[in-house]
Amino acid sequence: MSSPPSGLSVLPVTGLPEFSPGDDLAAAIAAAAPWLADGDVVVVTSKVVSKVEGRLVPVPPGADREQLRLKAVEDEAVRVVARRGPLAIVQTRQGWVVAAAGIDASNVGQDALVLLPEDGDASARGLRARLREQLGVDVAVVVSDTFGRTWREGLTDVAVGSAGISALIDHRGSVDAFGNRLETTRTAVVDELASAADLVKGKLSGVPVAVVRGLAPDAPDPDPGTRPLVRLPADDLFPYGARDLVGSRAPAAELVPRAGELPAVAEAFRIASAALPEFPVVLQYGGEEDGVVDVHLTDAVTTTTAVNLGALLGAAIVQLHAQGWTTRWEPAATAGGTSLVGRLWLGTPPD
Amino acid sequence: MSSPPSGLSVLPVTGLPEFSPGDDLAAAIAAAAPWLADGDVVVVTSKVVSKVEGRLVPVPPGADREQLRLKAVEDEAVRVVARRGPLAIVQTRQGWVVAAAGIDASNVGQDALVLLPEDGDASARGLRARLREQLGVDVAVVVSDTFGRTWREGLTDVAVGSAGISALIDHRGSVDAFGNRLETTRTAVVDELASAADLVKGKLSGVPVAVVRGLAPDAPDPDPGTRPLVRLPADDLFPYGARDLVGSRAPAAELVPRAGELPAVAEAFRIASAALPEFPVVLQYGGEEDGVVDVHLTDAVTTTTAVNLGALLGAAIVQLHAQGWTTRWEPAATAGGTSLVGRLWLGTPPD
Numbered sequence: 001m002s003s004p005p006s007g008l009s010v011l012p013v014t015g016l017p018e019f020s021p022g023d024d025l026a027a028a029i030a031a032a033a034p035w036l037a038d039g040d041v042v043v044v045t046s047k048v049v050s051k052v053e054g055r056l057v058p059v060p061p062g063a064d065r066e067q068l069r070l071k072a073v074e075d076e077a078v079r080v081v082a083r084r085g086p087l088a089i090v091q092t093r094q095g096w097v098v099a100a101a102g103i104d105a106s107n108v109g110q111d112a113l114v115l116l117p118e119d120g121d122a123s124a125r126g127l128r129a130r131l132r133e134q135l136g137v138d139v140a141v142v143v144s145d146t147f148g149r150t151w152r153e154g155l156t157d158v159a160v161g162s163a164g165i166s167a168l169i170d171h172r173g174s175v176d177a178f179g180n181r182l183e184t185t186r187t188a189v190v191d192e193l194a195s196a197a198d199l200v201k202g203k204l205s206g207v208p209v210a211v212v213r214g215l216a217p218d219a220p221d222p223d224p225g226t227r228p229l230v231r232l233p234a235d236d237l238f239p240y241g242a243r244d245l246v247g248s249r250a251p252a253a254e255l256v257p258r259a260g261e262l263p264a265v266a267e268a269f270r271i272a273s274a275a276l277p278e279f280p281v282v283l284q285y286g287g288e289e290d291g292v293v294d295v296h297l298t299d300a301v302t303t304t305t306a307v308n309l310g311a312l313l314g315a316a317i318v319q320l321h322a323q324g325w326t327t328r329w330e331p332a333a334t335a336g337g338t339s340l341v342g343r344l345w346l347g348t349p350p351d
Numbered sequence: 352m353s354s355p356p357s358g359l360s361v362l363p364v365t366g367l368p369e370f371s372p373g374d375d376l377a378a379a380i381a382a383a384a385p386w387l388a389d390g391d392v393v394v395v396t397s398k399v400v401s402k403v404e405g406r407l408v409p410v411p412p413g414a415d416r417e418q419l420r421l422k423a424v425e426d427e428a429v430r431v432v433a434r435r436g437p438l439a440i441v442q443t444r445q446g447w448v449v450a451a452a453g454i455d456a457s458n459v460g461q462d463a464l465v466l467l468p469e470d471g472d473a474s475a476r477g478l479r480a481r482l483r484e485q486l487g488v489d490v491a492v493v494v495s496d497t498f499g500r501t502w503r504e505g506l507t508d509v510a511v512g513s514a515g516i517s518a519l520i521d522h523r524g525s526v527d528a529f530g531n532r533l534e535t536t537r538t539a540v541v542d543e544l545a546s547a548a549d550l551v552k553g554k555l556s557g558v559p560v561a562v563v564r565g566l567a568p569d570a571p572d573p574d575p576g577t578r579p580l581v582r583l584p585a586d587d588l589f590p591y592g593a594r595d596l597v598g599s600r601a602p603a604a605e606l607v608p609r610a611g612e613l614p615a616v617a618e619a620f621r622i623a624s625a626a627l628p629e630f631p632v633v634l635q636y637g638g639e640e641d642g643v644v645d646v647h648l649t650d651a652v653t654t655t656t657a658v659n660l661g662a663l664l665g666a667a668i669v670q671l672h673a674q675g676w677t678t679r680w681e682p683a684a685t686a687g688g689t690s691l692v693g694r695l696w697l698g699t700p701p702d
Contacts, residue, residue: 004386007362007551007561011355035355082588089588097502106536146536150501150589151448151582154519154539156546158503168505169553185457185497187553188505195507196547199566200358202520202538210358215550231502237433237440238501241588242673245596246619246666249626275600276665278680303648303657304682307692310661311668311680314627315597318669322593329629329662331655341658 008214012200012207013042021054026130029209036131038138039216043197045208046145046160047104049123050114057103057113069105069113076101076115080248082241089241092116095230096160098147117143120161121225128163140164140217144194150238157198159190162226165217188229189217233324246318252326255347257291264325265293265316265344272315281308284339291347296339309341320346359565363551363558364393372405377481380560387482389489390567394548396559397496397511398455400474401465408454408464420456420464427452427466433592440592443467446581447511449498468494471512472576479514491515491568495545501589508549510541513577516568539580540568584675597669603677606698608642615676616644616667616695623666632659635690642698647690660692671697 013033019025025048029036036042050056057072059065070086077090081097091097094116102116117123124141131139143161148154159167171185197210233239240248265285273279284296295313299305317327328345364384370376376399380387387393401407408423410416421437428441432448442448445467453467468474475492482490494512499505510518522536548561584590591599616636624630635647646664650656668678677700682693 004360004362004384004562004564005365007360008547009355009358009360010547010565011358014356033355084588091502146538149539151442151587152509152539152542152580153582153586154537154542154580156539156542186505187497187549188500188503188507189550189553191503191505191507192546192550192553195543196359196361196550198538199540199543199547199563202540202543211355212550213355214361229503229505231504235504236502237435237592237594238589240593242591242596243588243670245593245673246626246670247622271598272665275597276668276680279661279665297654301654303652303692306654306657307661307664307682310630310658310663311665312661313658314623314630314662314665314667315669316665317627317662318666319594319597322596329627331658341654 006214008196008212010196010200011211011213012204013209013211014204014207016207016209019048019051021052021056023052025049025052026127026134029127030131030134033209033211034135036135036137036139036211037213039213040137041140041142041165041193041212041215041217042127042131043142043144043193043210043212044127045201046102046117046120046143047108047114048208049117049120049143049161051108053117053123055115055117056108057115059111059113061111065105065110065113069100069103072103072113072115073101076103080244081239082244084243094120094160098145102145102147102160116145116160121163121227122161124161124163124225125223138164140219142190142193142197144197146198157194159194159226159229162190163223164219165190166220167224167226167228190226191229240322245322249318249321252328252349254350255291255326255328255345256350257347258325261291261293261346262286264320264323264346268316268319268323269312271319272312276311276315279308279311281305281312283309283312287343291345293344293346295341295344297341298339301339306341313344357565359547359563361547361551362562362564363555364560364562365555365558367558367560370399370402372403372407374403376400376403377478377485380478381482381485384560384562385486387486387488387490387562388564390564391488392491392493392516392544392563392566392568393478393482394493394495394544394561394563395478396552397453397468397471397494398459398465399559400468400471400494400512402459404468404474406466406468407459408466410462410464412462416456416461416464420451420454423454423464423466424452427454431595432590433595435594445471445511447498449496453496453498453511467496467511472514472578473512475512475514475576476574489515489570491570493541493544493548495548497549508545510545510577510580513541514574515570516541517571518575518577518579541577542580596673600669600672603679603700605701606642606677606679606696607701608698609676612642612644612697613637615671615674615697619667619670619674620663622670623663627662627666630659630662632656632663634660634663638694642696644695644697646692646695648692649690652690657692664695668695
């Protein structure tokens with residue numbers, strides 16, 4: 001039986017101590033893994049990074065730990081994406097969309113909660129520089145955390161910080177062996193590294209650091225860390241959970257006009273009409289002014305036609321919001337005798 | 352410098368040929384990796400599984416490959432989750448939610464498209480049994496594919512089939528070293544294995560199989576494969592993309608009543624009212640009959656109050672749909688003189 005070709009190794013870093021704020025994590029890793037070598041990728045569980053950086057919420061004796069946890073989630077979140085019972089999926093200041101803002105109540109004393117590192121890329125850069133000082137080695141660093149997935153049960157480890165390695169490997173524009181151009185393939189290599197490391201960390205317990213050897217990544221310069229992994233709003237098809245879309249509409253006292261309001265309203269009414277066929281009504285909309293659309297009833301004005309128009313309007317406003325518009329409705333002052341029912345203002349909120 | 356403790360190895364299986372329908376994949380792997388050993392996890396790219404299983408859509412000379420691809424996506428999908436331009440995120444018959452139904456136009460000849468394996472777990476079981484026959488080894492098998500993620504750029508490999516290994520490692524109910532009970536932690540270990548294998552497969556090119564050595568998983572019995580990874584509808588907070596929610600409402604000619612319609616309507620109107628504060632109206636709803644809610648205007652009936660009521664109704668219906676209800680609206684026959692505006696029927700569609 002011949003031996004296998006060489007590949008990658010995923011090596012646990014054993015013998016690390018419990019960490020507290022102010023501890024020298026790099027020195028501890030250097031002491032526990034003097035075998036670190038150039039080209040290694042050191043994957044560090046975010047929890048120990050947060051602990052040494054003091055990213056902890058203290059839980060005083062007698063305090064309600066769960067209440068403090070919920071408050072911390074709110075403090076760390078810039079946006080609630082979806083909510084169900086006590087579960088909140090939020091976007092954090094770092095841009096990650098994660099349940100409970102990534103705040104962890106496990107593997108920490110009962111007297112504290114652990115937040116995500118303030119800036120995981122900076123943490124990774126710091127560790128990388130300090131490991132070079134300590135051991136004279138050129139390693140990449142990935143800070144990992146455990147995230148859920150939208151449509152798959154179970155959690156996997158992903159990167160919330162990195163240094164010395166490109167987060168994405170871009171295959172776009174290259175051509176495969178059959179002459180097909182690869183259009184959309186970018187591999188999130190730091191996430192795959194975090195998952196690979198978790199196989200070793202999860203197998204043993206109390207092992208917060210693992211090393212992937214054999215990949216020898218090139219360090220990018222400048223190094224954007226994990227920033228390229230954050231999906232920007234324009235590309236996000238799931239900015240809200242389905243149960244959270246209607247309620248997510250922000251009130252709009254002021255609006256900044258934005259081009260394209262008439263086609264957007266046309267599409268929104270078309271979608272609303274198709275979805276609500278039991279509210280038949282003939283309506284008209286248009287207008288000259290930037291960002292304002294007049295909405296008219298051209299059917300006879302009855303309670304039924306007005307309710308029908310309203311239903312389409314309500315659904316269309318939800319649709320417009322899903323498309324990134326902010327809206328404000330003003331009913332026409334002269335109700336009853338005229339077919340003008342109101343005006344819909346569209347735009348974006350002022351910054 | 353001491354040597355590292357032993358961990359996992361991720362080993363490429365090199366020297367495999369191109370595969371065609373009917374080829375013996377297990378025999379080819381056995382020939383290329385005679386070093387396979389008990390406890391190894393063999394991770395096979397779904398593409399080569401699909402190729403040997405004939406899960407290909409032929410593209411005749413002169414045919415429009417992109418048109419055939421779009422049609423194949425529709426054939427493989429049971430549900431469109433979100434759509435933007437040519438991008439469709441769908442749920443496949445196997446339960447996976449994935450862009451373009453996982454259909455791949457790369458790494459295959461211009462004369463074909465590659466579908467996902469019909470049943471990746473069965474494929475994995477077959478490979479596991481055949482590798483035991485060929486080499487006398489007890490290995491686990493993971494069939495992997497490359498998926499995107501909702502809020503993270505870049506793709507990672509995940510499992511679409513498995514055999515001889517539990518897809519999820521369940522840590523729920525266990526207690527950490529600090530006495531905290533771990534409530535929600537289940538690790539999707541087969542997905543992490545797929546990602547680890549991709550680090551080796553992606554580094555080299557044309558390497559569709561990699562082996563993870565050192566994990567030595569226990570084989571579950573019975574073996575549900577990757578079925579536990581599929582998130583069921585009741586737990587899915589993102590059944591639709593935000594832009595697709597309003598339009599996703601299915602028409603309801605018939606409804607099966609379901610308990611809880613009044614609290615659901617109350618919550619939907621509450622959410623709609625909070626989201627659409629510029630449609631103020633006093634409405635009343637209630638009713639005795641199962642699955643039917645009477646909706647009354649208690650304000651003076653004017654065009655404005657009727658539009659306001661309609662707007663809340665339209666938004667509330669969208670919200671009810673997001674909560675899993677199906678609805679039908681019937682306007683009241685006696686419009687004008689009465690405050691009864693209509694009846695909302697709620698339930699689930701007949702199976």
